[in-house]
Amino acid sequence: MSDTIEVDGKQFAVDEEGYLANLNDWVPGVANVMAAQDNLELTDEHWDIINFLREYYEEYQIAPAVRVLTKAVGKKLGKDKGNSKYLYSLFPYGPAKQACRFAGLPKPTGCV
Amino acid sequence: MSEVVKKFMYLNRKAPYGTIYAWEALEVVLIGAAFDQDVSVMFLDDGVFQLTKGQDTKAIGMKNFSPTFRTLGDYEVKKIYVDRASLEARGLTEDDLVEIAWEDFETEEEIENIVEVVDSARVSELMNESDAIFSF
Numbered sequence: 049m050s051d052t053i054e055v056d057g058k059q060f061a062v063d064e065e066g067y068l069a070n071l072n073d074w075v076p077g078v079a080n081v082m083a084a085q086d087n088l089e090l091t092d093e094h095w096d097i098i099n100f101l102r103e104y105y106e107e108y109q110i111a112p113a114v115r116v117l118t119k120a121v122g123k124k125l126g127k128d129k130g131n132s133k134y135l136y137s138l139f140p141y142g143p144a145k146q147a148c149r150f151a152g153l154p155k156p157t158g159c160v
Numbered sequence: 161m162s163e164v165v166k167k168f169m170y171l172n173r174k175a176p177y178g179t180i181y182a183w184e185a186l187e188v189v190l191i192g193a194a195f196d197q198d199v200s201v202m203f204l205d206d207g208v209f210q211l212t213k214g215q216d217t218k219a220i221g222m223k224n225f226s227p228t229f230r231t232l233g234d235y236e237v238k239k240i241y242v243d244r245a246s247l248e249a250r251g252l253t254e255d256d257l258v259e260i261a262w263e264d265f266e267t268e269e270e271i272e273n274i275v276e277v278v279d280s281a282r283v284s285e286l287m288n289e290s291d292a293i294f295s296f
Binding site: 107108109110112113115116119120122123130 | 190224227228235263265
């Protein structure tokens, strides 16, 4: 594993688990490159969650645990999206872990 | 998941910055929330400064984690207590503290602010009622 990823010709530092080292470095391209590494193509539905996570972090300064994410998404984006089945269908490696990584956030508090 | 629900109290007695205790305590509360216990958080002594509004940590180069307290409601923490005597001894009042909302997304039951200022007798009572107290 390299400890940088390349986005639009620029190198971005990541930690040993692939999370962006510096939150402020994030650009949308980071999410696209990380998704491609996981063999995913990002749709508007993915972006809803990624943007939601970035807003959540901005407001509360933490990445939410998965069940908090599920509840909060349900409240913001509607009950049909606030369930783990829907979120896992978008982010098969775990909605909190994988989506937070794409969003440039640290690994959620409480995730091992 | 165990059926036995215990009363956990997290006791915060230290100022938010200068030591790692306050941030570590908050992380333990957030992680512990996954275990479905009956959780309360108590702020005593200099710990009451953790909940004050308008914190600015730029000059000390530390992350301002005070906004994170407002997620406690999302993490199923329903009871947050502040010792009145500790507030008064530091020239603070309830108005200096952040408000933390709680909402049950299923029933849509809402509590506007779960932060409760209590007197010393109530502090003792709450501690006695707890099955486990984690002191930071």
